Amino acid sequence: MRIIITGSPGTGKSSIAKMLSKRLGLELLDLKRIAIRKKLVGKNHEVDIGRLAKAMRPLVRKNDFIVEGHLACEFRIPADFVFVLRTHPSVLKKRLSKRRYGGKKLDENLMSEMLDYCVVRAQAEYKNPPIELDTSRRSIAECASEIEKAIKRKKKKLDSVDYSDELKKQLKLR
Numbered sequence: 455m456r457i458i459i460t461g462s463p464g465t466g467k468s469s470i471a472k473m474l475s476k477r478l479g480l481e482l483l484d485l486k487r488i489a490i491r492k493k494l495v496g497k498n499h500e501v502d503i504g505r506l507a508k509a510m511r512p513l514v515r516k517n518d519f520i521v522e523g524h525l526a527c528e529f530r531i532p533a534d535f536v537f538v539l540r541t542h543p544s545v546l547k548k549r550l551s552k553r554r555y556g557g558k559k560l561d562e563n564l565m566s567e568m569l570d571y572c573v574v575r576a577q578a579e580y581k582n583p584p585i586e587l588d589t590s591r592r593s594i595a596e597c598a599s600e601i602e603k604a605i606k607r608k609k610k611k612l613d614s615v616d617y618s619d620e621l622k623k624q625l626k627l628r
Contacts, residue, residue, distance in 0.1 A: 455480065455518055455605070460526035460576060461539035462567045464549040466589040466597060470539065471522035473598040478520075483513055485523025503528050527575035527584075535605055536580045538572045539597070540615040542590040543624075568621040588613040 459471045475482035489501045492509045507529040514531050521531050543564050576584040589597050
């Protein structure tokens with residue numbers, strides 16, 4: 455089974471993927487670690503997406519893995535399931551603030567979430583529409599269980615996520 459878990463920073467990808475990897479007995483491929491190990495991260499912490507996609511090719515020739523990372527929506531990886539984790543902007547702001555995201559970086563990530571960036575990119579890159587999961591009020595274990603159920607039942611949908619009202623509020627503040 456080939457599973458992709460993507461979403462904005464702070465949505466719970468790493469923690470949920472780690473738990474799922476253990477529960478399902480699948481190898482976990484962390485895009486951030488791979489990019490660092492392959493020296494694909496530039497001075498401004500930007501990753502060369504094309505080179506990362508090439509670096510992933512030999513790793514994803516296997517049939518059983520979980521790929522985790524916010525960049526997994528930027529290029530196609532062979533997948534049976536693509537999950538985009540979502541988080542309400544107010545919750546995401548708290549999570550990212552704890553990581554000391556500030557100013558422009560915080561605003562960019564919140565805007566990305568409100569604009570459905572990862573969902574739109576995943577729809578463009580993958581054959582089947584991605585499955586959205588709202589992690590705002592769920593624990594890591596609950597999220598992992600929801601993903602497991604979706605896989606076992608071959609669900610094509612979990613949550614309908616729409617933060618356009620939050621986007622409208624944000625735009626009125628400017």
